Amino acid sequence: MSQLLWGTPEALRELLCELVGWDSRTLTDGERQFAYHVQKKLSKLDYFQKHPEHLSLHEADLGRHFVTAFYKHPDVEDTVVLISHFDTVQIEEYGDLEPLAFQPEKLTKELLNRKDSLPEEARLDLESGKYLFGRGTMDMKMGLALHMALIEKASVEQWPINLVLLTVPDEEVNSSGMRAAVTELVKMCTKYKITYKLFLNSEPSFSQKPGDENHYIYSGTLGKIMPAALFYGKETHVGEPLKGMTANYIASFLTQLMEWNPLFHESDLGEKTPLPVSLQQKDLKAQYSTQTPHRAAALYNVFLMKRTASEIMDLFEQIAGEAAARCNASYQSLCENEKVEGIGEVRVLRYEKLLAYAEAKLGRELVQKMKSEVQENSEWDEREKSVRIADKLLIQCQELAPAIVLLFAPPYYPAVNTSNDPLVAHSIKVLKQAAAGFGLEVHQVHYFNGLCDLSYVHYNDQTNGWAAFERNTPVWGDLYSIPFADMQQLQAPVLNVGPFGKDAHQFAERLHIDSAFVQTPAMLESVIKSLM
Ligand SMILES: [Zn+2]
Numbered sequence: 001m002s003q004l005l006w007g008t009p010e011a012l013r014e015l016l017c018e019l020v021g022w023d024s025r026t027l028t029d030g031e032r033q034f035a036y037h038v039q040k041k042l043s044k045l046d047y048f049q050k051h052p053e054h055l056s057l058h059e060a061d062l063g064r065h066f067v068t069a070f071y072k073h074p075d076v077e078d079t080v081v082l083i084s085h086f087d088t089v090q091i092e093e094y095g096d097l098e099p100l101a102f103q104p105e106k107l108t109k110e111l112l113n114r115k116d117s118l119p120e121e122a123r124l125d126l127e128s129g130k131y132l133f134g135r136g137t138m139d140m141k142m143g144l145a146l147h148m149a150l151i152e153k154a155s156v157e158q159w160p161i162n163l164v165l166l167t168v169p170d171e172e173v174n175s176s177g178m179r180a181a182v183t184e185l186v187k188m189c190t191k192y193k194i195t196y197k198l199f200l201n202s203e204p205s206f207s208q209k210p211g212d213e214n215h216y217i218y219s220g221t222l223g224k225i226m227p228a229a230l231f232y233g234k235e236t237h238v239g240e241p242l243k244g245m246t247a248n249y250i251a252s253f254l255t256q257l258m259e260w261n262p263l264f265h266e267s268d269l270g271e272k273t274p275l276p277v278s279l280q281q282k283d284l285k286a287q288y289s290t291q292t293p294h295r296a297a298a299l300y301n302v303f304l305m306k307r308t309a310s311e312i313m314d315l316f317e318q319i320a321g322e323a324a325a326r327c328n329a330s331y332q333s334l335c336e337n338e339k340v341e342g343i344g345e346v347r348v349l350r351y352e353k354l355l356a357y358a359e360a361k362l363g364r365e366l367v368q369k370m371k372s373e374v375q376e377n378s379e380w381d382e383r384e385k386s387v388r389i390a391d392k393l394l395i396q397c398q399e400l401a402p403a404i405v406l407l408f409a410p411p412y413y414p415a416v417n418t419s420n421d422p423l424v425a426h427s428i429k430v431l432k433q434a435a436a437g438f439g440l441e442v443h444q445v446h447y448f449n450g451l452c453d454l455s456y457v458h459y460n461d462q463t464n465g466w467a468a469f470e471r472n473t474p475v476w477g478d479l480y481s482i483p484f485a486d487m488q489q490l491q492a493p494v495l496n497v498g499p500f501g502k503d504a505h506q507f508a509e510r511l512h513i514d515s516a517f518v519q520t521p522a523m524l525e526s527v528i529k530s531l532m
Helices: 009-021 029-042 046-050 092-100 104-112 120-128 137-157 176-192 247-258 309-338 351-362 364-375 382-395 422-436 467-472 484-489 513-529
Strands: 055-059 065-071 078-085 131-133 162-168 195-201 215-218 223-232 277-283 295-304 347-350 403-413 442-445 494-496 510-512
Touching (some): 009 104, 029 162, 065 137, 078 137, 078 176, 104 120, 104 131, 120 131, 120 510, 131 513, 137 162, 137 510, 176 484, 195 422, 195 513, 215 494, 223 309, 247 295, 295 382, 351 382, 351 403, 364 382, 403 467, 422 494, 422 513
Parallel strands (some): 195 494, 215 442, 347 403
Antiparallel strands (some): 277 295
16 A cells, blocks of 8 residues: 555545535635645645644735645755646536536536536547546646645655645636745745746646647746726717717727737747737716716737737837727718817827826825725726726816726736746656656647746846836736736746646536546656656
8 A cells, every 4th residue: 555645546536526625716715715725634744744834824815825835855955836726717607517516526427417418529528437527627626636646755755856835826817826925935945045946837738729639738828918998088968979979989999909900919939829809898887878978998808928018018009099090080080071170189198197197186195095995896806996997087187088098907927938948848858758658649838828827937027028017007006916026036947737638617627537647647756856
């Protein structure tokens, strides 16, 4: 019998099911409880019995915590950080099977009784017996289970390398867990005099297109940023449409230019970013009336590879300028045809300009009070609050209207790539060899396409490219921040190696059993041993 708690495929499977059983959907009480459960579980290991100070809970936000478990070899500085998130997305799409969503063994069995409700590929996978279904199996409780097993084995066998297991909440929404953890990682580095060699995440392998059965490992992750706009026109009654300008009219010009705009395409190492689309466009009227909507907002999703926030703001401003010019030209010819004077030209300004203007006009104190009023609203999330702050300021500075105010809404995930790092190149070779031992071929992808917490390490922008983000994010410093300076101190390369699964965030989320309990554990072990 193995002297390890989690040393066999069966034990690992049981551990996974236990972790999945602790419902930890983002922003639920379960997510708050999960960190305590993990701490308790890890505290059973001999190593943490002897070194309880190496196992800690740290505050993230909203009563949520992240966990660090540190295996330290007495004579070694080299350290690998094992990163995972323990929150999962919601489960509404399970319908009457909701109660089984967190019980993989039972769910997988029950699904056999209603195979026909599954899409064909999922049904075939179910019948093959090679998959375990359930929320969080693939994304990404298995990654955490693998890290727990690794730290156990390393501590029992006294591997000559240090491991920090870091597991965080809120990855699926705002990554508040990882953003808080970055600062803790920097502190640990000084406190224990250790050197980070690698940041190893174990998000699952995602398909690159439907039906894709390849197992991927990733040497970087795509970034994401959300330029947003507040549109401010002039109100009027529907019976006198020419006396005002709706915000929807202005918005239509910008959204037309933003969606699928190839100027946002980036490519690197043979991969390219998906095009931008709008995530939201709506007017800010509270209810229906015959007053025309004169305030609206839009939110755009932009993926990143190399560009900084400053570069994106420059590009966004250029496109908004073009949109405003088209809007003004169209409006002017309308005014000529209708023989009216019009309400003036739409201007484009960054949020930072609006803020400076409002502070000069109203005083800092009043502006701060207005911001706080918005931030205290418990019905709005960070995105809504971002837009509403700009809106509230512009209501007090209507002489600037009609206008498009440009801002950023959280979250922001910087892109990271370390494909050219020699240690990464070596690790990928090792991983491919280990996989080949199982007759498995793994493929390298340079940018993880699912967004992940690796965005918050290895930040190496030398141009202050984040400054535009700080200045144009209305909730910056109050409700949202990114520890850019600490991130710059975490310069070790990144790698993502996780189990194979399918349909993350969907009803048929499932994990490949051999990949999870046999192949990936061996791959991870070999890559860490190759660093010793
Ligand atoms: Zn994930």
